[in-house]
Amino acid sequence: MQIQVIANCQARPVSAQIERVAPDMRILKPIILHLSKAEQKAEQLAQIAQADVIFAQLTQDGFQPAHLASANLKERFGDKVVIWPNIFYTGQQPYLRYFTHPKLGRLMGPLEALHDIRLYRSWKHTGQVDPNALDHFDPAFIASTHALSIAELEKKEARCHVAISDFLAANADNQRLFFTFNHPSQLVLAEMARRLLHSMGLDTEPQDDPSLSEPLARYQVPSVWSASEAVYQGDAYTVDANNTVLGLGGAPRRYTREELCSSFQKIYDANDIYQTFNGVRLTPSILEDVEFLSKTGSLES
Secondary structure, eight states: OEEEEEESTTHHHHHHHHHHHOTTSEEOOOEEGGGOOGGGHHHHHHHHHTOSEEEEEOOOTTOSSGGGOHHHHHHHHGGGEEEEOOOOOOTTSTTEEEEEETTTEEOOBTTBTEEEHHHHHHHHHHSSOOGGGGGOOOHHHHHHHHHHHHHHHHHHHTTSSOOOHHHHHHHTTTSOOEEETTEEOHHHHHHHHHHHHHHTTOOOOOOOOTTSOOTTOSOBOOOTTOOTTOEEEEOOEEEOTTOOEEEOOSSOEEEEHHHHHHHHHHHHHHOTHHHHOTTOEEESOOTHHHHHHHTTSOOOO
């Protein structure tokens, strides 16, 4: 039996997990949604047509390229398609957000376009990125973020054949489930693979293997388990003559707490957009962020 996985950055590791626990299956080359182009339509549809089962991640209406939109795949391939959700959960990184500007694009830094709003708030209020801000954990804010994230995922799962939100809710307090809100750990990826196989009538036993590397762990960011001596991981970067931050690629770079804060200090100081914050979109968008960011200072709308 041939299996095709179609998804975002989770496609390859889920395919690998399926291959690991169901070695008799033939896993076709994973198709990565955000790397695919419209001009690959004929080639990709020909590959997908070979599969007996298609594990397609849920996409929004109007997704491009259209031939990979989950609704279109379901219409074309019918019961061969099993739809599963993008595994996304903010509860273990409750203060982490993408910063995006409509003209400037993603606002980059040592953690790609990811920013900790505790650090940003400390800079906005005092002019200094305070490392001690990372010790701020508001139980009510975290609980609200957890509940909202699970509810959002459940809403998406209503359009899927396979769910994962119950597993996240049950294990969020005692397991490292995510490295960033869209980069789950092997534990979560293995559970999703197990549930996908179960959807086609194949039950497999969980196989815990601590020696397995974490394929989605490039970014290791402030999280609910972070301690004051934590070392973070992101990108090496440079700042050009226009104060634009450019990621250098290559091997990940490790940052102490102080080094991480120093990097954000330089970036926030150098770019006016952080002072005005006009037009900056936070992802995920959480209503409580407005109050959080205004508690110790005011932001222009």
